[in-house]
Amino acid sequence: MGTVFSFDVRAPGVDDAVLDDAAWLLHEIDETFSTYSEGSEISRLARGELRLADCSPDVRLVLDECERYRRITGGYFSADAGGSLDPSGYVKGWAIERVSNLLTDAGATSHSVNGGGDVQCVGDAGVGKPWRIGIADPRAAGKIATVVAGTGFAVATSGVEQRGAHILDPHTGQPARGLLSLTIVGAHLTEADVYATAGFAMGRNGA
Amino acid sequence: MKRILLALVGTVAGLAALLSFKTHSGLTGGAALPAASLPSSEPSASAPSTSGGASAPSNSTPSSSAPPEPGQSSAAKTIAGQAIQTRYGVVQVQVVVSGQKIQNASFLQLTADDPRSAEINSQAGPILLQQTLSAQSSQIDGVSGATYTSQGYLQSLQSALDQAGIK
Numbered sequence: 401m402g403t404v405f406s407f408d409v410r411a412p413g414v415d416d417a418v419l420d421d422a423a424w425l426l427h428e429i430d431e432t433f434s435t436y437s438e439g440s441e442i443s444r445l446a447r448g449e450l451r452l453a454d455c456s457p458d459v460r461l462v463l464d465e466c467e468r469y470r471r472i473t474g475g476y477f478s479a480d481a482g483g484s485l486d487p488s489g490y491v492k493g494w495a496i497e498r499v500s501n502l503l504t505d506a507g508a509t510s511h512s513v514n515g516g517g518d519v520q521c522v523g524d525a526g527v528g529k530p531w532r533i534g535i536a537d538p539r540a541a542g543k544i545a546t547v548v549a550g551t552g553f554a555v556a557t558s559g560v561e562q563r564g565a566h567i568l569d570p571h572t573g574q575p576a577r578g579l580l581s582l583t584i585v586g587a588h589l590t591e592a593d594v595y596a597t598a599g600f601a602m603g604r605n606g607a
Numbered sequence: 608m609k610r611i612l613l614a615l616v617g618t619v620a621g622l623a624a625l626l627s628f629k630t631h632s633g634l635t636g637g638a639a640l641p642a643a644s645l646p647s648s649e650p651s652a653s654a655p656s657t658s659g660g661a662s663a664p665s666n667s668t669p670s671s672s673a674p675p676e677p678g679q680s681s682a683a684k685t686i687a688g689q690a691i692q693t694r695y696g697v698v699q700v701q702v703v704v705s706g707q708k709i710q711n712a713s714f715l716q717l718t719a720d721d722p723r724s725a726e727i728n729s730q731a732g733p734i735l736l737q738q739t740l741s742a743q744s745s746q747i748d749g750v751s752g753a754t755y756t757s758q759g760y761l762q763s764l765q766s767a768l769d770q771a772g773i774k
Contacts, residue, residue: 406769408748517752525748536752547747559753581753 403492403516409503410510410525418506422499429495432458435486446485466490469594477598481570493556493593496520500589518596519555520589538581545581554589558582558600569601578603 405426407419434440441459444450452460466479466487479487496515500522503511510523512531521531533555534544548555558567559581569576582600586592 406749408769512749514749514751517750519749519751521749531749532747534747534750536750538753544747544750548751555751557751557753583751 405496405499405516406514407503408512408514409508410512411508411523414503414506414508418503418508421506422502425499425502426495429458429491429498432456433462433487433491435484435488442485442487462487462490462494465494465590469598473594473598475570476601477594478570481568481601482566483573489597490590490594492516493518493520493554493590497554497589517557518589518593521550521554522552524551535583536581548583548585550585552587554586554592556584556586556589556592556596558596567597567600569603576601576603578605 407422430440431437432441435443435446437443441450441455445452445455445459452463463479466477466489469490470478477489479485479490481489492515496513496518497520499515500511500513500520503513504522508522510525512519512521512525512533517536519533521533525531530549530551531553532547532549534547535555535557537543537545538559559579560577567576568574579600582596584592584596584599586595
């Protein structure tokens with residue numbers, strides 16, 4: 401189980417060492433937030449071994465944000481939809497966006513970061529060439545349903561994933577099955593990802 | 608252009624990071640169109656010629672002009688779609704059509720009635736281009752889809768793009 405991150409840097413003259421920083425940042429985030437790791441802060445918090453006040457600022461920030469989005473989405477997004485503490489729906493987009501900011505700060509003003517199917521683009525793919533992001537067709541492996549193009553934007557897709565229908569409708573506790581796939585496009589991936597998750601949980605009647 | 612592949616695998620024992628990248632010698636730039644260009648063969652619904660559920664447009668009716676594009680065999684027509692009043696502001700798309708092909712699509716208007724929408728629009732709003740089935744003909748830079756695991760990544764389109772970018 402793991403997430404694959406792809407980086408596409410188009411700005412010339414960017415030091416390759418910045419990618420080491422990006423890898424390190426992702427490592428740190430994973431160490432803190434991985435629900436698959438017993439020793440992560442989030443796991444220890446979930447087991448009651450840590451109090452929230454003792455957690456790192458990032459953990460408190462993420463959980464605060466999850467709570468804010470719970471209110472905004474009427475509960476369709478939350479950090480505990482499955483009954484246990486799991487802010488991954490927020491952390492995934494947030495991690496990618498943080499890495500993207502790191503790249504921008506290092507001078508990579510034209511880049512795209514893809515983390516497990518969610519994409520944050522910055523700048524253009526080339527001179528006068530917007531980034532073109534295909535949206536995978538959920539009905540046909542290897543096919544594209546449509547293409548979205550833009551300058552500096554994010555694309556988040558929620559759907560029935562390879563590890564199964566894991567997005568739950570929090571109001572029924574059952575896996576959301578009304579939609580095959582939902583894609584949200586916006587300026588920032590963190591929020592796009594949250595809304596893609598919430599929207600998918602709402603099924604056909606929501607969003 | 609650099610294509611970088613970074614695989615992060617989380618395991619019970621810890622984290623293993625694989626990092627590999629190659630550098631391309633050049634960047635495909637040259638004379639590029641000012642907005643997205645589409646390779647396919649039929650006109651799409653990217654110009655909002657129907658207003659859907661929005662309220663009546665406040666200005667601009669559809670118009671077309673025919674400025675011949677230099678270097679093209681058939682005269683290109685520039686067509687402006689209706690200006691659509693949405694709850695966030697006005698949206699109007701313009702397409703350049705040559706024969707049966709859409710050559711270009713751009714926003715004529717993407718105004719916002721409130722600061723938050725203006726902030727969103729300032730990112731040069733993404734344009735939903737037409738449907739296409741083949742990734743190869745789409746000339747895409749990346750793929751968004753439901754989360755894939757590292758196993759799934761290997762079969763994914765994104766990996767095909769990454770591999771194509773790593774020489």
